[in-house]
Amino acid sequence: MASEMLEHNNPSPPSRDVHLDGEAEVIRIRDLHKTYKMGDIEVAALRGINVTIRRGEFVAVMGASGSGKSTIMNIVGCLDRPTRGAYFLEGQDVSALSSDEWAHIRNRKIGFVFQGFNLLHRTSAVENVELPMMYNGFLSKERRQRALEVLKLVGLEERSHHLPNQLSGGQQQRVAIARALVNRPSLILADEPTGNLDTKTSVEIMELFQNLNETEGITIVLVTHEPDIAEYAKRQIVFRDGLIISDNRKN
C-alpha cells in the first residue's frame, strides 16, 4: 500500500492528490474551517483540516471533547456547513448545496449510527430499518424485502418484528447499523457506537463493523475516545484544538 503523507496546515502540491491505489475517493476535505459565533465570542472549532478518505477504508477519529471531532463528523454527514474550505463527497462539492439536496445525500450516500441508537420507539425493527426508504419512493414490498436482507446481514432476521424495548442494547445497535446500510450508502458514519454498550457487546459490534468493512467493502468512519475501540480500525486520525495532529495507518 502506498503510504499517504499527512497534510495538515500545509497547502499540498497538486501532485499529492493523485491517488496511487486507484481506489475512488469518498471524502476529500481541503482547508476546512468552522467557526461558531456564541454571542460576541467566536469559537474556531476547525482550523484548517485536510484529509482524504478512500472507499473501503475503516477510519477511527479520536480526540478529546472540544477537539473538533464532532464538528468534522457533522460536516462530513452533511448536517452542518463549513465556514471556509471544501468538502467533496464522491467527487461532488457538497458544502454549498441546499438543505433539501443535503437531505437527499444523507438518504442515499450516508448511513448514521449513533451512540444512543436513535431507533423509533413503538416501531418494529424491520420498520425502523425501512425508515430511510420511506423518503426515496420505494414501494412497500421492495422496502420490506430489502430491510429483511440487511437485517440478515447483521444477524437479526429472527427479531425483525420486535420492538426496540424488546431488544438488548447490542441488538438495537445492530438494527441501527442495518438501517444505516439499507440504502447502500457510500459511507457509514458512527458516533461512539459502543458508548452505551458493555464490553462484550462492544466487541460484537466492532467485529460486525470489521466484517462489514472487510467482506462488503463498506467505508466506515467512526468517532471514539476509547483507544481499544479505535484499534479495530485500520487508520486512526487524532484531532486536537481544531486540527489533525496525527493520521496513522496500521500495517
Next chain:
Amino acid sequence: MLLMALRIALRALARNKLRSFLTMLGIIIGVGAVIAMVAIGEGAKKRVQEQIASLGTNLLVILPGTVTLGGARTGSGGRQTLVASDAKAIMDEIPVVSGASPVVRQVQQVIAGDQNWSTPVQGVAPEFQQIREWQVQEGRFISQADVESTAKVALIGQTVAYNLFGDNDPIGAVIRIKKIPFHVIGILGAKGQTGNGTDQDDVIMVPYSTMMKLVMGVTYIQQIIVAAVSADTTQEANNQIASLLRQRHKIRPGADDDFMIRNLSDIAEAASNSATVMAVLLGSIASVSLLVGGIGIMNIMLVSVTERTREIGIRMAVGARSRDIMLQFIVEAVVMAASGGVIGILVGIGSSNLIKYLAELPTLIRPDIIAISFLVSGTVGIFFGFYPARKAAQLDPIDALRYE
C-alpha cells in the same frame, strides 16, 4: 407520499388514543352543534312552508285595524271596520279574486243530547269551502240560501263529531249552540293539526249571517278570507282590494287604511327568512366552537412536536426533507380534525334526531351543510396544524438529535 404520511399520522394518533380523542372533542362539538342547529332552523323553515302550502299561497286575509309605524299592529283590539258586504263587493268587483268569505268566530259550549263539547264556532259563506279547499266528508256545505235565510244549520269537524256523537251518524241530529238548536247538515273532511298544534278538525261551521245575528249579536265581521285566482295574481288582488276598501270605507287620500291585508305567502317568506337567519345565527355561534377546537389541535400539535424532537432529528438524519416533516405533521392535524368532523357529523345527526323525538321540534338535515362541515373541519386542521408543522420542519437536525 401522501398515503405514507397518512399511515404515519394514523400511527402517531393511535399511539395516544385518549389524547387524540380529547383534542378532537372541540371539533366534534363544533361540527355537531352546527349540524344540529342548522337542522332545527331548516326544520322550522320547512314546517312554515308546509303550513303555508296547506293553506294555499294565493290566500289573503283582511283584518280590521291599522298597522302603526314600526309594524305594531292594533288589530282586533281596535275599531271594527269590516262588514259582510265588503266581502261580497270584493268577490263581485275584482276579477282576479276567485272567492271571498266573511269569517266570524267564537268559542262556544255545544250540547248534543247528553254530551257537551267546547269548540270554536265559525260563521262563514259558501265560498269558504273552495277558498280553504276543505272537503265535505258527508252531507253538504253551507249554501247561499242558508245565508240568506239565517238558517240554523251546521257542519261539524271530525273531532267534534267524535266527541259529541262517537260512532253514531250525526247527520240530521240537533246540537245546541248557546241554547239555539242547529241541525247538523254535514261532516267536514279531516284537516289535521296546524304547525302550532291547533286541531283544525275541532270546529263547527255555520252560516255567517246566523252567527252574527243569533249567536254573537254583532254587525261587524272579524275577517275576510280571500282567494286569488292564482299565486301570481295574489299581489294584484291585494292592491285592488286595498283600493276598493279605501273607496268603500271613504278613506281620504293620505290617511291610513282602517284594515290590514295579510298576504300569507309574504308571511311565509318572512317566516322562512327569519328561520334562515336563525339557522345562520345559531350556526355561527356553533362555529366558534370549531375555532376553539382548532386552537386545541394547534396546542396539542405543538406539544407533540416538542415531544418528538428526537424522532424528527432521526428522520432528517436518514433523509427526510423539510417538506416531508411538514407534510407529516399537517396530515396528522388534518386527520385529527377530519376525524373529529366525521364524528361530529354523526353526533349532529344523532342529536337532531333526538331533538325531533324528545322535543317534537321538526328537524331537517341538509347534506350540503354536512359536506361543508367536513371541508371546514379539514381546513381547520390544515390552518391550525400549519404553525406546529413549520416549527417541526425548521428544526436543526443536530440540535434535534441531541434533544433529551
